[in-house]
Amino acid sequence: MKAIILFGHGARDIRWREPFDTLVSLWRAQHAAIPVELAFLEMMQPSLEEAVRSLSLQGATQITVVPVFFGQGGHLRNDFPVLLKECQTKFPQLTLSATSAVGEDQAVLQAIVDFGCRAIPP
């Protein structure tokens, strides 16, 4: 069974995660057959490993991790591959893969441009 993890940075302020919770709600409403979990690099729970374990217990065998980051800096180039490899080692029965950061996607960037355009006063 396929599943997806939306992987964010995390922050001290709990309200920071609101858009991530909205992402999960949208995903569940639109793609109910594909379980989704959030995971965070730091300061928020669950960790990537906890999210992988949760999805594995739900029956997932093939998990795609989507980094919900704008840029690909040290976190995604250095920390994230190590975390992903550790998870793959701990869950050898699963197939884990990762996408590029969502900020590399032209449609995401276009949506940001469109948001900015709508925000300019008339």
Next chain:
Amino acid sequence: MKAIILFGHGARDIRWREPFDTLVSLWRAQHAAIPVELAFLEMMQPSLEEAVRSLSLQGATQITVVPVFFGQGGHLRNDFPVLLKECQTKFPQLTLSATSAVGEDQAVLQAIVDFGCRAIPP
């Protein structure tokens, strides 16, 4: 004259800013009449104040600042309003305003969901 600032967090790795540079390119291609500048909270240049000064020198009088952040945590709730107020004090002839974070926008979140959906292997 109206103008826009796309305000990001910043990171140590220079490659982190690539999506921000793409945002500027998209904006300039689509909204050439409205000058755009990037600005960063930390670790990257220019600062918000430098971007405001640059746009003012280009003739801007009404600047909309768009926080290119997912969540609204301490940076946007505490640091950003202080920075914006300082800029307004330093440039009293300008009208500065700010939007919510782009991660609060449903179309941006939908684009992220769609990106994740396309990334699921067949």
